[in-house]
Amino acid sequence: QKEVEQNSGPLSVPEGAIASLNCTYSDRGSQSFFWYRQYSGKSPELIMSIYSNGDKEDGRFTAQLNKASQYVSLLIRDSQPSDSATYLCAVKAGGGADGLTFGKGTHLIIQP
């Protein structure tokens, strides 16, 4: 059984600070890793994808991957109230048609 674990939160962060979201996964064969943002009542929206160990930066977002520790993280710099949402970590086992395995999500609250 493939599992993806996230702290459900809520995680409360002051506006302008760095929000740090973490995720661990059980399947060592996993190759692709995604962070989705989901506002209440809306569909998931892709924020970041990462495929190799290290850091990947895109604007205020940085994804970090450590395959040896089976650990993925998302950093959000200069947090804004509009970043308040649930962040879903998702893992894909291999190439091709494999579906995503999702964590339960971390509810992030940015305090103005």
Add this chain to the structure above:
Amino acid sequence: NAGVTQTPKFRILKIGQSMTLQCAQDMNHNYMYWYRQDPGMGLKLIYYSVGAGITDKGEVPNGYNVSRSTTEDFPLRLELAAPSQTSVYFCATYRALGVYGYTFGSGTRLTVV
């Protein structure tokens, strides 16, 4: 370019009724998926398809059926609805080459009473 379109957006079913959730995409993506999301939970894969005429079960397929007669459409059929199928259903597509990541539809919120 509408992306992934799901209909209906909301539906209330009585126990034992049947319905079809529609999913259509105009991106010519090969792979399509159906997920369900229960309150406070992540998404769980119900069924997926790698192309017209080819479907396969995901993690939670019981109580559902799918078909894929065209690249564009991937309907999800609920037979004999049960309260446990109360959930939000998302259809998604994935392109195997080029830009990675899944594109989700806006979802169908289903309540079985």
